Amino acid sequence: MPAEIQRREGRDFSLFRSRHVAENFAEIRRAEDVPELLKIAGERGLGTVFLGGGSNIFFASRRIRQLVMKNALPEVVEHLGGDRFRVSSSVPMLKLLRRMKELGRDCFYCLASAPCQIGGAIAMNAGSGPGEGISVSDYIESVEAANAEGLLTLKKSELGFGYRRSAFLDNPDLFAVGAVFVFPKKKIAGDPIAERMEWAREHQDLRFPNCGSLCSRYDARILRLVRALYRFCPAGLSGKKLNWAQNRSENPAWLASMLRLIEILHALAGRELKFELRIVR
Incomplete structure (x- = not known):
């Protein structure tokens, strides 16, 4: 239908x-x-x-x-044999990580605190910071996708993966249906999921609705100014983590005005700005 x-x-x-x-x-x-x-x-x-x-x-x-x-695709995690798994894009990140932990498989456990689906993680090539250097694409063999022409299978080399980048961000009408991942067997010490959750509670501000890190490139002085200006507003920047937008209002206008101000101030100052957040206007 x-x-x-x-x-x-x-x-x-x-x-x-x-x-x-x-x-x-x-x-x-x-x-x-x-x-x-x-x-x-x-x-x-x-x-x-x-x-x-x-x-x-x-x-x-x-x-x-x-x-x-x-x-709203069916959530599928299918073992294809060996170290290969087919995962549909609708699978919640935490569900996949728990499954791989149970099976004793290496995986991107650094994303345990990311409340996303696998499709979103593929599209933005989610991962740890540059220091640790772990990305979803490290484990990808191929991606099943769909666009206006129909269904297609793309090799990892065709998807332009980089730090927080992929071909999906450059092609808004390209949809990730699922992917074949390679998750090798690994002796897992401790509980990497619980450890990441504890790290998130310590380093991130989870008190109010948020979408994680706001920018990958920004001027900290400008964000500090904006945080001060929006200190008493129902949307603003976290006092705990500067590069972290949060919202307490049903009205999107508060957050929209703050994001626009951040853009204007960076443009006026000639400073580089790159949002990790996708803003739909």
Whole structure:
């Protein structure tokens, strides 16, 4: 059955928990839904947004004009033999990590505190900081994808992986259906999932709705100024972690205005700014 497009209102479009209305919303339950929905969007002149767990996206307006396509594929973790596993993009990160830990497999345990789906982690090539140098792409063999033309399988070398980068970010109509990963056997000391969760509680500000680190490139002086200006507002920057936006309002306008101010101040100062957060306007 083709995906149904309908109106959707709620606070579950992003982990910032702001309230939005999408006049065109559909759930992707089959890989074949993607080219069908992209065709409809083209016919109606709509922009498109793929939505996973909402852990790295913010909609700046209450009313969303684009066609929002929510990843609702069946959650599959399939052992293909040897060290190879096929994982659907809808699988929650923590679910995969717990499964690999049970099986005694190496994995990207540094992402245990990331509340994302595997598809989002693939798209932004999530991982640790540059120092530790661990990325999701380290374990990828190939990715099953879909676009307006249909379904395709892409080799790792075709996906332009880099630090927090992949071809999915450059091609907004390319959707990750799933991937084949190589998770070698490994003797796991301690509990890397619990250790990462403890690290997150100590170093991150989890008191209010947030989407993790805000920027990969920024001027700290500008962020400190913005934090002071928004100190008493329902959206702002954390006092515990500077590069960390948080939100306490259903109205997205507070957070949207702060993000716009950050952009303006960096432009006026001639300073480099690169958001890790995907901002949909």
